[in-house]
Amino acid sequence: MKKNFFLSGLLIIFVSLTFSAFRAPFFALNNSNLPVAGDSLNQDLHQIGQSIVKEGFQVLGSQLRQAIEKGGVPYALNFCNVKALPLTDSVARKHHIHLKRVSDKNRNPENAANEQELLVMELMRKAGTGKKMEMTLYDENGTATYYAPIILGVPCLQCHGTPGSNITDENMGIIKKLYPDDKATGYNQGELRGLWVVRFEK
Numbered sequence: 080m081k082k083n084f085f086l087s088g089l090l091i092i093f094v095s096l097t098f099s100a101f102r103a104p105f106f107a108l109n110n111s112n113l114p115v116a117g118d119s120l121n122q123d124l125h126q127i128g129q130s131i132v133k134e135g136f137q138v139l140g141s142q143l144r145q146a147i148e149k150g151g152v153p154y155a156l157n158f159c160n161v162k163a164l165p166l167t168d169s170v171a172r173k174h175h176i177h178l179k180r181v182s183d184k185n186r187n188p189e190n191a192a193n194e195q196e197l198l199v200m201e202l203m204r205k206a207g208t209g210k211k212m213e214m215t216l217y218d219e220n221g222t223a224t225y226y227a228p229i230i231l232g233v234p235c236l237q238c239h240g241t242p243g244s245n246i247t248d249e250n251m252g253i254i255k256k257l258y259p260d261d262k263a264t265g266y267n268q269g270e271l272r273g274l275w276v277v278r279f280e281k
């Protein structure tokens with residue numbers, strides 16, 4: 080049976096949806112008629128979510144670049160294995176929120192998307208490629224969660240692209256050793272790789 084986003088019972092209010100490239104208004108999403116609540120508190124949390132994700136992206140991205148420069152992809156794979164989660168946690172602690180990266184095709188078992196996150200990814204995929212859709216949702220306890228898409232770029236292909244062409248045999252060997260259940264290969268540039276998730280615990 081196909082899951083219905085609105086009947087999931089978990090997500091009750093859609094705060095806002097933005098297309099970061101050109102900030103089209105909410106109704107630009109033509110295949111949806113989601114309710115929207117736009118008071119200033121909701122707006123604030125959405126913007127705080129955006130800035131936290133920007134910081135997380137910068138922290139992880141700069142460390143990844145440095146690791147590749149230092150010891151190439153093999154070194155960077157081991158670096159990510161040890162450092163990706165602690166670096167993400169350090170941003171979370173600084174802002175007193177919960178922060179994670181999740182995917183429907185996760186590498187680290189800790190990063191598997193839950194049911195809500197899978198639904199958010201489905202909605203983002205439906206919105207179409209080229210649109211960067213972000214959203215803040217509330218659960219029934221009033222806890223807000225901000226979601227931002229993670230889109231695959233060219234530099235990501237050497238660890239998340241196609242084995243044999245983008246990913247060398249040596250690097251694939253390291254990936255399999257570190258992550259026997261890895262699902263995070265076979266991506267093309269521009270694909271939705273996963274989500275940043277910022278949870279504002281009350």
Ligand code: HEC
Pocket residue numbers: 143152155156157159160161163164180181182184185186187188190229230231232234235236237238239263272273274
């Ligand atoms: C040097 C290899 C390497 C490169 C380059 C790389 N990644 Fe990863 N990626 C990894 C590893 C290793 C993990 C698992 C980290 C962990 O254990 O927490 C990971 C995890 C992730 C996750 C978390 C979800 C999951 O599957 O565990 C996302 C999202 C992600 N990468 C996206 C990207 C994006 C987007 C890029 C390009 C900007 C990128 N990666 C570039 C190696 C890489």
